[in-house]
Amino acid sequence: MFNNQTLVLDTHCEVYDLLTPWADALFWNLQEHIENDKLIPGAIYLIGRQQFSINVPIIRQLITDNVIKVILSNPAEGSDTIRTHCDTEFHIVDLVKSKKILIIGGGDMDSSWPCLQYDSFLPKLYDYTENLEVCARSNEIYNNKIKSYKFLFLNGRARSHRRYLLDRFLNSGLLRQSIWTNLDHANGSIQYLNSCYEVDRYHGQLDIPTDNSFVKQHLFNAEWGEIYLKAEPYIDTYFSLVTETVFNYPYSFRTEKIWKPVAIGHPWIAVANCGYYRDMHNLGFQTFGHVIDESFDQIEHNLTRLERIAEIVEDLCQQDLVKFLEECYTVCKYNQQHLAEMRITVRKEFPDRFFQFIEQDNFS
Numbered sequence: 001m002f003n004n005q006t007l008v009l010d011t012h013c014e015v016y017d018l019l020t021p022w023a024d025a026l027f028w029n030l031q032e033h034i035e036n037d038k039l040i041p042g043a044i045y046l047i048g049r050q051q052f053s054i055n056v057p058i059i060r061q062l063i064t065d066n067v068i069k070v071i072l073s074n075p076a077e078g079s080d081t082i083r084t085h086c087d088t089e090f091h092i093v094d095l096v097k098s099k100k101i102l103i104i105g106g107g108d109m110d111s112s113w114p115c116l117q118y119d120s121f122l123p124k125l126y127d128y129t130e131n132l133e134v135c136a137r138s139n140e141i142y143n144n145k146i147k148s149y150k151f152l153f154l155n156g157r158a159r160s161h162r163r164y165l166l167d168r169f170l171n172s173g174l175l176r177q178s179i180w181t182n183l184d185h186a187n188g189s190i191q192y193l194n195s196c197y198e199v200d201r202y203h204g205q206l207d208i209p210t211d212n213s214f215v216k217q218h219l220f221n222a223e224w225g226e227i228y229l230k231a232e233p234y235i236d237t238y239f240s241l242v243t244e245t246v247f248n249y250p251y252s253f254r255t256e257k258i259w260k261p262v263a264i265g266h267p268w269i270a271v272a273n274c275g276y277y278r279d280m281h282n283l284g285f286q287t288f289g290h291v292i293d294e295s296f297d298q299i300e301h302n303l304t305r306l307e308r309i310a311e312i313v314e315d316l317c318q319q320d321l322v323k324f325l326e327e328c329y330t331v332c333k334y335n336q337q338h339l340a341e342m343r344i345t346v347r348k349e350f351p352d353r354f355f356q357f358i359e360q361d362n363f364s
Helices: 016-022 030-035 049-054 056-064 079-089 093-097 129-135 139-143 160-172 200-205 256-264 276-282 302-316 321-360
Strands: 007-010 025-027 044-048 069-074 101-105 115-117 151-153 178-180 239-243 268-271
Touching: 007 016, 016 321, 025 030, 030 056, 044 049, 049 056, 049 069, 056 069, 069 079, 079 093, 079 101, 093 101, 101 321, 115 321, 129 256, 139 321, 160 178, 160 239, 160 268, 160 302, 239 256, 239 321, 256 268, 256 321, 268 276, 268 302
Parallel strands: 007 025, 007 044, 044 069, 069 101, 101 115, 151 178, 151 239, 239 268
Antiparallel strands: none
């Protein structure tokens, strides 16, 4: 309980562990919770996407009847995806806009949506012992000065900005100078990592037939395989070209895609929304404006920004990348340390932010 407000948590929601000390009750199946007469009138119910999705009519009725207050918790998704879910899947935009439902999401969002942003991906990389062992090898990136490839370019689900760059670099021959993947036929031909670059636990999946349209779930055995780090693809390249999930939507959503090169100390260029670098700076991270032109971050027109990023990559690949890597070392080491500190901070500060959010965005 907080300030006389009863809190009920869905055990499947992604902030469950962070708020458990303040929970008055827990549930794992909302329908059974209700059928067993455990519903607490007047309580705030924090509900994860899975339970929300299968109980939308029940939730809407409970809100309409002023029985409970509801927060949809889905910090694994960016604001663009959450808006889509609220509109086309849940049909609750009216309840959100009227503050009958609040949201916890992973991306920044338009102020007309009552949303608490939580960087859920930021702290997770260091939760895995395997990743800590890999990050301890970061100096090998800088000791191995002559590399087999110029950049690392990992792509999973089809996105228009990924397809654009894959097509462009294929036509220019630049893909041959990179370690790259494409796990969705909608982006072009399927491309897996070579076994020497893939995480060991997925070696047995690399011979999957490539006639499937989207092979990521097969490759990673339907688990979140993207969370794991392997040192070799970073050691054998000079920088990462990070194609984030969000590009066309004007609000940042930081995923494991950016935190992986940050965690291992690899220079990076982010292909993301306008203002993404600005938001990274606001979190205290440094970028590489001293060696490349990062003004593309403020280009609002999406295609123009994408074209400028492509030009930056092409130009950089013509330069002395050994020197580039040396000039990035201090920034990368700073970011590694800052990420380790932020991992603790974002989790520690979340409960206070959550309760402030409830008070400030008070339910209507």
